[in-house]
Amino acid sequence: MHRPDFIALAPLLILALSAAAVMLAIALRRNHLSAMGLSLTGLGAALTALPLMARYTPRTVTPLLIMDHFALFYTGLILAATAVVIVLSYDYFSQKDDLPEEAYLLLLLAALGAVILVCARHVAALFLGLEILSVSLYALIAYTRDRNISIEAGIKYLVLAAVSAAFLLFGAALIYAHTGALDFQQLGALLKAEPSGRPALILLAGLGFLVVAVGFKLALTPFHMWTPDIYQGAPAPVTAFVATVSKGAMAALLVRLFTPTDLPHWPALYLFFTAMAAASMAAGNLLALLQTNVKRLLAYSSIAHMGYLLAALLFSGQKAAVVMTFYLTVYVVSILGCFGIIAILSSKERDADTCQDLQGLFFRRPLLTGVFTTMLLSLAGIPLTAGFIGKFYVVSAGVENAHWFLVIILVVFSGVGLFYYLRVIIAMFSPSLDEGLVPSPALPALSAPVVLTLTFLSTLVLWLGVWPSWFLATLEKMLG
Amino acid sequence: MSMMEYLAYAAFGLYLFLIVAGGLAAVLSKNLIRSLVGLIMTLFGVAGMYFLMSAPFIALMQILIYVGAVSVLIFFAIMLTRAPGGESGIEGSTPKALKRGLLALATALMPAVILGAIIIRKTPETLPLKPETALTVLGEFLTGPFALSFELISVVLFVAMAGAVLLGFERRKSE
Secondary structure, eight states: OHHHHHHHHHHHHHHHHHHHHHHHOOOOOOOOOHHHHHHHHHHHHHHHHHHHGGGGGEETTTTTTTOOOHHHHHHHHHHHHHHHHHHHHHHHHHOOOOOTTTOOOOOOOHHHHHHHHHHHHHHHHHHHHHHHHHHHHHHHHTTTTSSHHHHHHHHHHHHHHHHHHHHHHHHHHHHHHHHOOOOHHHHHHHHHHSSSSSSSHHHHHHHHHHHHHHHHHHHTTTTHHHHHHHHHOOHHHHHHIIIIHHHHHHHHHHHHHHHHGGGGGGGHHHHHHHHHHHHHHHHHHHHHOOOBBHHHHHHHHHHHHHHHHHEEEEEEEEGGHHHHHHHHHHHHHHHHHHHHHHHOOOOOOSSSOOOHTTTTHHHHHHHHHHHHHHHHHHHOOTSSSSHHHHHHHHHHHHTTTTHHHHHHHHHHHHHHHHHHHHHHHHHSSSSSSSTTSOOOOOOOOOHHHHHHHHHHHHHHHHHHHOOOOOHHHHHHHHOO | HHHHHHHHHHHHHHHHHHHHHHHHHHHHHHHHHHHHHHHHHHHHHHHHHHHHTOOHHHHHHIIIIIIIIIHHHHHHHHSOOOOOOOOOOTTTOOOHHHHHHHHHHHHHHHHHHHHHHHHHOOOOOOOOOOOOOOOOHHHHHHHHTTHHHHHHHHHHHHHHHHHHHHHHHHHHHHO
16 A cells, blocks of 8 residues: 555544544543544544545555545545534433443444445445444444333344345355456446346346345335334434435445446346335335334335435436435435434433424424424425425436336325425424423523534525535536 | 265265254254354354365364354353343334244245255356465455455454443443
8 A cells, every 4th residue: 555545545544543532532531522522523634634635536545445536425425424413412412321422433433334335346345334334333223222212223223234244245255156256347347248138147146135235224125124113213313324324325335336237237137126216115105104203204204215316326327326416415414404303302211203292393492493394395305495406306317218117106105205294394383282281391402513503404405405506516527 | 976076075064064053053042052052063064164165274263263262252241141131122023933933934045045046047067166275375465455454344343342342331330
């Protein structure tokens, strides 16, 4: 490894170093504020390193990683999302635990795993990144260990993630047995050269197993069963992290893995992906209708959103990276806002995740209600919010390439989705049922960083919804 | 077939038996210690497979690290912790024994059936075994082009350790 290699690895090195720094700081003296400050400083330093190293890219660092514009953008997204999660979780963790500091250590390491995933160009890097991410998430999901529901979620995630990792390894072994390559680029070339129509069965099985592992992480139907339980059981900030960073990194990987393989060339795989996308949109939206718990509701809605994302991959061929990245960025911003507000409203004993908790919120907390409403409308895809533009691009790509089946499913189930988002919004704006009977729990005052972050997130959603051309042009320049 | 080939098949069968029987014992046994013994048996079987694939170094490491160190560690963990009492989950989602068995069987059989079907439909050609890879080559590979993966594995182990200590440590405190 040479000097430019180390410069190209700067964000990873900074993240690892700041994790070590946080750990040492905790060992010397426990202080919640300083642990959070250190983590944010580390994330900030890694973020500032990104534009500085842009001129060293694209660069392949060892056979494992590649730092190109795609990796840079997603690294930035992951770092920023992690920073937002940390800011919004400070109050949550400080009222809750005797030991809140280690959460930041684990969050930093999980972010490191996610960054490795988006820079991966080799199956070994994919597996290692996935493991770093998953293992930190086991502990994070079970972090509020005084709640049984949290421990249960942690165990469920452990078992299922281990099974999916086994699928990934087995799939990689089968692919290697047939092609002798584990490098994405080489693999893509070899897969392209494979005779169309009748690919070798062993290769198909290997790819199938790989897709199972990816599908599990993204919670695509039929591998979605874990999502509601884990979303509900995990502490709200961790749920935000799982929903944004972990899924975002995996979606980025999906783009990297399958853009060079030319999916339509593989009818079996193409059909499988189409079925998964359609099933995710249908199951996610329909099952969300039955939920009264907001975290579970958002979990099912995230299944549907991953379905839209997969549809974007199938629709847009060469432009897939741009369309998916736009959609994913919007989704990340909106979901961070939603779970951030749930984290703020949560009390020491439990998360504020039922519709009753939100009943009449508008009269107690107009600012929070406004932000939450914006985020939910964005997820539902209402015009003037970023979510609409994201969905619009996906649909227009689908119409351009005449993928009528998926387009129709997408539009129909987006309509269904409106209903449950609106139900949450209506609950927030209707007067409290128990007004006067039970005094509503006194909510702590919002700290300045939290207000700033929430304002930033909602401004972003509205700005991208009203004037998306700048961001789209940037994306096209970077990824196109 | 030569004598050696028969021997190889016999050894393969033996190792396969060790792996499957050990795995079943690990999962089915109610006693944690017996489960552990089953796990050790499986690990021995896997080591045997490495020998069969002419990777004696990996095989020896498998025995040294997994059978020697990791199993002993698990053994100590079992001895030092009390037997878990176990509460039923909030979801009440523990299925009936029959359903549980069927689900487990279905999950385990899915890959087996897919692979079995592939092998029956189109038997892959036997790959010639490469001669044993020299240790120095292996070492240079791991510290040269794949040095980064080496580092990343250490991060994985660190995260696992940090998470386990964190959850275990706090648990004791809250009791």
